[in-house]
Amino acid sequence: MLSKNQIKIITGLQQKKYRKQHKMFFAEGIKVVQELLDSNVTLSHLYSEPGYFNGIPDNMITAVTEAELKKISALTTPQHCLALFEIPDEKPIPQNGLIVALDDVRDPGNLGTIIRLCDWFGIGTLVCSHECVDVYNPKVVQATMGSISRVNVVYTNLEEYLESSGQPVFGTFMDGANIYKENLPADGIIVLGNEANGISGGVGVRCTQRLSIPRFGNLQKTESLNVATAAAIILSEFRRG
């Protein structure tokens, strides 16, 4: 059984201010929840239709019906379970290795996809400007498919971070050097920009190396790649060796 107060708290977690206040976020769906349960993230409480999870202490799981799930879910069609987790503390940004930095990425699906890409390509830290969508937004959590537990996401003043890092900073620009011809190092910061406006001026001047992804269409003009597909190509280039 779900109390009115529980429903209010859980649906409140769709908003950033309540996530911050309660230091909690939620995830839905067997696959995503299971991946988070298997990770270092701390479960706060699990609401599930019966029969999907084993080994959860009795005081941390509540059996719910599909109709009850509908009252707390952020999805159009609830996916059998919803789990509350504690928001983990941000870990420090490492001084070496590859790091991805996002400048004002607003779309939850794009952030989720980029986290999944970081996980695939072994990039443990994602630095976000304060303007980026919140990583614990339910749509971001769902889009990461569980990768969220394996990538440390840090929000910071991006310009100050780039200024002080001392590492090479790579950004993609229309007039950048062909990424396929460059020697790309194993250490550095890869900056990705806003969906509509690309990399902002203040961040752009802090890019020490300007790259571009060549376009192969002949006559015609595709204006730009989506930021998540551009990220896929750039990370693949850095890692392929």
Add this chain to the structure above:
Amino acid sequence: MLSKNQIKIITGLQQKKYRKQHKMFFAEGIKVVQELLDSNVTLSHLYSEPGYFNGIPDNMITAVTEAELKKISALTTPQHCLALFEIPDEKPIPQNGLIVALDDVRDPGNLGTIIRLCDWFGIGTLVCSHECVDVYNPKVVQATMGSISRVNVVYTNLEEYLESSGQPVFGTFMDGANIYKENLPADGIIVLGNEANGISGGVGVRCTQRLSIPRFGNLQKTESLNVATAAAIILSEFRRG
């Protein structure tokens, strides 16, 4: 002014059967509509708030208010205009060059993103199995950002097409050869599979070359890449030379 009958026809075009019946689809938003107007696609009628388009013959444009647009739009927030276009005839599939083939790709956003990628990488033909989402679905049209006018999308029996094509057929599989180490040709068919199940059995046996995108995460397991980000990496590899 919009008549009741116009509203009924336009909203009907959100469904595939009425698009087929009327041989029409629609697009929304200044950027997407302008790209289609600049292409070979034939405009049927444009509904727009005043002041956004020039040079459209009087009998092909109707001035509408935001409130009227809301009645015909498929978007939560209408984007100033909605244009009806004739569905162009499918062109034949070429016998050479690179071709992308989709096996049961269901998500409109994924199909739209893959069309945009084909356009970027100069791939003029996309072959879809009959199970794929319809390319004139409004969500697909929006996700292509206008690229839809530059890529010929053909629906066919994919197994028969691959069987009869005589070209090398590339698919990605967990046990495939490292894509970064293979010599990839300028002619061939690149197959991408379903979001949940990958490439189906009947299509898989017709792949003549099995590839994989290596994972760089060390301990952990990202199960798979999203089909659109996988497409970005694969097309980039084929084109980079």
